[in-house]
Amino acid sequence: MTGINRRGLLKGSIFGMAAAGASVIPVAVQAQAAAPVKTEEYDVVVIGCGCAGMAAALEAADKGAKVVILEKMSRPAGNTIFAGGHFNATNTYVQKAQGLQDTIDDFYRDMMIVSQQRGDKALTRQYCEMSGSAIQWLTDECGVKFKPIVVEVFPGLNRGHVVDGKLKPGGAQLSKQMLDTVKAKKIPVLFNTKVISLIGDNRLHVLGCRAVNEDDEAVDFMAKGGVVICTGGFHANKEMVCRYMGGDVAWMPIRGSNVLQGENITLTMPFNPKYVNMDQFHAGPIHGPTRANPSTMVNYGVLLKEDGTRFLDEAETYVSVAQKMPKIIPNNWAFIIIDSQVVDVPTVKARIDRYKRAKAPIYTGNTIEEMAKAANLPVEQVVSVIKEYNDAVKAGKANTLTPPNTLEKPRLIEKGPFMAFPFQGGMTATFGGPMITAKSEVLNNDDKPIPGLYAAGNALGGIFYHDYIVGSQLTAAVIWGRIAGEQAAARAGAKQG
Template identity: 65%
Template sequence: MQKLSRRSLVKTGCSTVIAAGVVSGAHAQSAPSAENGAEQVYDVVIIGSGCAGMAAAIEAKKAGASPVILEKMSRPSGNTIFSGGIINATNTYVQKQQGVKDTLEDFYKDMMKVSLNRGDEELTRMYVEKSGEQIQWLTDVCGVKFRPLENEVWPMLQRGHVVDGPLNPHGAQLSKNMLDTVKKLGIPIMFNTKVIEITSDPILRATGVKAVVDDEELVTIKAKGGVIVATGGFHANKEMIARYMGGNTAWMPIRGSTCLTGENITLTQKFNPMFVNMDQYHGGPIHGPTRANPSIMVNYGLLVKYDGTRFIDEVETYVRVAKAMPTLIPDNKAFIIIDDQVTGISTVQDRIKRYQRAKAQYYTANSIKELAEKAGLPVDTLVSVVDEYNKAVKAGKAAELTPPNTLENPRLIEKGPFYAFPFMGGMTATFGGPKITKKAEMLNTEGKPIPGLYGAGNAIGGLLYDDYIGGSQLCAALIWGRVAGQEAAARAKKA
């Protein structure tokens, strides 16, 4: 085997993660190259440098193990940096500081309700019980700071802990903080290193990986304690999306990373994993041409088609809104209409800034008539729809509209300036993959743990179904990333 390229193995520098999928100056600490065909040996091999992968590496290192992270891209390029940096959690120190009242049981019921009671009960219960400590861990270990909690609509309520810092979107700040911690701990990351096989012994125990560096050099790495698959899902793989979810879904624009192409499926298949929820995914609103993300701004105003009429109850989560759009609207295009009464809310401010940073076109005017003219909407229709809506809200009859608006406190659209934000329903992440145990062990089709093979983050299946409370994927990635790192490190000590 050849000596590894120095393009992929260089000293860790000051890593800066910035918006729109750009990671600048993300370098890796040198991993020792293998000479004369000898394989490299680590206690834990982690595939993927997102939130889950870095959490696994940090925990494995703190447990006394030697982890290595393998990343196929030249920088962290998964869904973490594209996310809003929201951690969905309860019983946190942030909530206590603000006097927020919540219970584990209420949180559990909301998590299960949102997943149509098809989320794995055991994993969901563990998520709920461990969610709060992830906020503390991020603060204590990774130096993450959080913004004051906003009181959002159900089911988010005051559980969405938004990472604070200068980088946008806030998931980029989370990635930077975690990457800085990885650097501080001296954990090697091998960029431009694509895993092409998870190796095994004759009875299908995971033993390590084979990977290609810089598209030209083969490296073999043994994992004493196990391999952690933290590759994300398959939302950027059109063939898989069409296979599991249908052709219409495959046409949805991508909201998250364009690099998550299904290694959680292709790399694990030979171990006969129990794939679950393969037809389920997270969708969300997106400005297709620029990828500006309005997310939960859909709950702060009216949602109208290009013919000026409403098409869905604005109480629906941004996930359900987006997933319904290709079916309800053939061209998958709509507008969010808000007024100046909500622009002072930090949640809305953030979303407006996303459009501005991305140079995504949106429209503003001092009257609904003028707004319709600027946005190219039928003037008489939009004026009539907004008038009808405002009258129904004032009369307490918004739920009688067609479609109904069943928000507990629907927001009036009557104070200029008014805004219209064009958006589409987009694909963010898949919910399907190998099912895991509470210990992050991947299960085979017989329901037995696959020795040495672990999963975390969007690579796994079982926890989420249909929809989720915003910020659940990042929190789950932290929970089972950390658990996987701990379990693999413990297994390495017994090897």
């Protein structure tokens, strides 16, 4: 190693062809690349055709940029299509139409409470301030309609905007309408096109990316304004989940897409980005075998283990319930018990319908005994636990139970028929990834933007920690997707000027 310094070694191993055209491709790939590589030039290249990617592409196109979306699957297949279609936002036209009151300061306070004060403060404030315009943009740009808001328990409150439409879940409807808008604007979407590396120069500026198309050909997509990473996180990559979160978590069933393999990390790593919150993830209830998703229904009844005992405060968010289950319950199975008093609540009705559509088991009975027997739960234990719970609720002492129920208005379980919904704690998405600026620029480990590299959606890190208010990820995807598209388009224009 005499005479070879670290800088020289870095150039030789990662940027061996920098002087001839500047490509950031592993040496092993370079050695095998014998055939000439086709090159296509755009102003903005977006990787990933989910909510964030399509928002970025639409915004860039509206700013006059020549943009392309590269998607490794044959159709949009990320978390968007599996999402319930919730958007968490304030100061929206939907709220105003219903006379619902809220403030940005209250919203910011609640977002920070849920993130245990560890969500990036500046980005969280920006989220709160821009959430209303995200809802408006979806309606104006893509024709997205929202159902009337149903006021929920803390922290959802009156901020949950659910996409309306024929397709279920709401995320599928959202994806269709956004993709229809992308097509109407004649933005090319190249499916079955997998990005294998970013292209950069010896200054660590991003110039584009290399992908393999559906004909198994390598193509370099050069981007004058920049590349926008919208690949989602790494929750379907078991090795990465084990590395950053531990083996117990890796056994959780997947609630979202099973194709999100961590390209937000593997593609960006050669540029030394600042990764944050890599051990954090979003979880939620799921019936793993059928993928039926009860989500916030955990707040409308009683949560029981298979031994018939309660195990968590029913005021916990559905995310917190799912995150804790594998640590409390070795086999990660439990039940949501409700009675007929809540079945017509829109939130509950929608989740019962999810179980029915998925043909997931729902155990019913006109009495607690019948329901417990149908679910193969210990009858006497369940009857005793429900009686103790109901007595405490009626006495106004639910918060003295073990565990307590700290809901402002705990739900009684006393009017048949009764229903039991089996579920597991599942993983939805990871919170970790490259830290960004307010302009969606990816930061390096020196807290400086990496020129030409942007991130949005679940691909970025810093906004969420521990938990989030339901609907926050889709809203954030639109906010920073649009910002990334706008910034990359402006950078392309500046270069042309």
